[in-house]
Amino acid sequence: MSQPATAALTEQEQQQLVRQIGRAMLPAVAQGWQRVRAEYRAAGRHIEVDLAFAGPDGQWRQARPPMDVVQLFGRLRQGMYSTDRGTWLSAIYTIEAPSAFEVEFNAEDEPRWRNAPPVIGFQDELRTYPRSDDRIPDWLRQRVGLPPRQEPVDLRVAHVYDGRDEAGTPLVNRNTVDPRLVESVLSYLEAAPVVLAARDLDVDEFAPGERDVPLNFRTDGVWVWAGAVPHYLRKHGLPPEPDLVTHIVGRDYRLPEVDEQTRDRAAALITGA
Incomplete structure (x- = not known):
């Protein structure tokens, strides 16, 4: 992706x-103006x-925007770019006589186009002003053919067993896994990406003296x-x-791709970070 040539x-x-x-807007409007309004969309x-x-009668009249206005808006749009949120897509600039003014910038909602840009225009927008994936609004994703944004799901931690008795022995109160499914379930559990790992092995709580639990x-x-x-399922038949x-x-035992952000969230959930 190309980056804007103008520094922030x-x-x-x-x-x-x-x-x-x-x-630069004022020379294009008639004398006696009371309000001026410019809208830039890109x-x-x-x-x-x-x-x-x-004017004093309150009726709005169109004027031809000076080229200076167009170019200065473009410079401002470039100069307000940031790598995470991109830059704004439209701006509304209003002036109230004699000198009060206000500017509103919009980086999320689709502008109200006179003529909607072609697909290549929206693609060019993201090439020139790339933004983080979570800051690309749904309408823009649709325009350029990106898949819908996936909202993060709440991760759920699987309990190894159901608790302990008074002596500290693990308690299990679960139905066994259908023997025809065990190997497929194990393949799934053992093929998922690792998010945290230690070199040591832990003690097998169902085989005292053995230290072979990943x-x-x-x-x-x-x-x-x-x-x-998966270790206890394979070794002792303990169902998840x-x-x-x-x-x-x-x-259907098919593992999806797990992105880096989700892996980080999983690691943070385990460590309490």
Whole structure:
């Protein structure tokens, strides 16, 4: 993706440019104006600018926007770019006589186009002003053919067993996994990406003296489980939580891609970060 050629403007430079735009608008309107309104809309190289003014009678009249206004708005749009949120797509600049003014910037909602840009215009927008995926609004995703934004789901941690008795022995009160499904469930559990891992092995709580339980955690983007879950299923036939088994079967044992952000969320959930 290409980056805007103009360096980011400071807050003071932005204010100076805003005042320059206002001064550049005024020569295009008739004497005796009471209000002036300019609207700038852009997607990539598609640009629309409307300029209107109202006199003492309150009636709005269209005026031709000076080229300086168009260019200064473009400079301001470039200078307000940030890598996470991109830049604004439209701006409305109003002036009230004699000198009060206000500017509203919109970076999320689709502008009210006179003529909607072609797909290449929206693609060019994201190439020129790339933004983080979670800051691309749904309407823009649809315009450029991106898949709908996936909202983060609440991750669920699988319990290895159901508690302990007074002596500290693990308690299990679950239905066994259908023997015909065990290998497929194990393949799913053991193939999911690891989000946390230690080099050491833990003690097998169902085989005193044996230390062979993997100290790791995996996730499929919905559930998070310890390495002990598949270990105890394979070694002792201890079934995972029924809801986890149902989830795996419902996915037909197919693991989805798990993005880095979801892996980080899973690790934070385990560590309490």
